[in-house]
Amino acid sequence: EKYRFHCVTIPKIIAIFDKTEVIIPEECAAQANTGAPLAAGPTTISNEQVARLIPHGSGINRYPSGEIFVIFKQPMMVWTSPEKQTFNITLLGTPVEVEATPTSFNWDWGDGQTFETTDPGSPYPNYTVSHPYEVTGNGYVIRLRTSWSAWWRIAGQTQWHQVNGTVTTTETSSPFNLYIADSYGTTP
Incomplete structure (x- = not known):
């Protein structure tokens, strides 16, 4: 042979x-x-290899989305994509399919508080993930750490194999400023 x-x-x-x-x-x-x-x-396939395939994570969406957020009675609402990401790669000459699914989301609000959940959130008015800011300031950013589980298979085969461990991606929102509403307008 x-x-x-x-x-x-x-x-x-x-x-x-x-x-x-x-x-x-x-x-x-x-x-x-x-x-x-x-x-x-x-x-x-290692989790390090999968991490290189997911360069942008699951995305950060927030409402309101502008550069200014007025602290009043409404919290900052956030959500991200719950969709799996699929990649077709060649590993040492062999075509391989990789699927990564987000499993948990850790929101760092930029004010010293964090929130971990398996809920990706949803947009206004049916939002499920939010944060009530209490301190004014400039240049706040929200950071999202998404944990992913991944599976792979050789292209054309039916059996999937789990990648050991998890993959984590980190993203940062665009900066925004927090103001308090007063009777004369807004105060930073």
């Missing part, structure tokens, strides 16, 4: 291919040193 394989080293990954399958790094090193025929193993 003929074995066609090669050991390829890329940053932090060693893999052996037999045209369709990859042997995980530990097996690569062990089997390459024994001279024994190589057993087929699963392709391994």
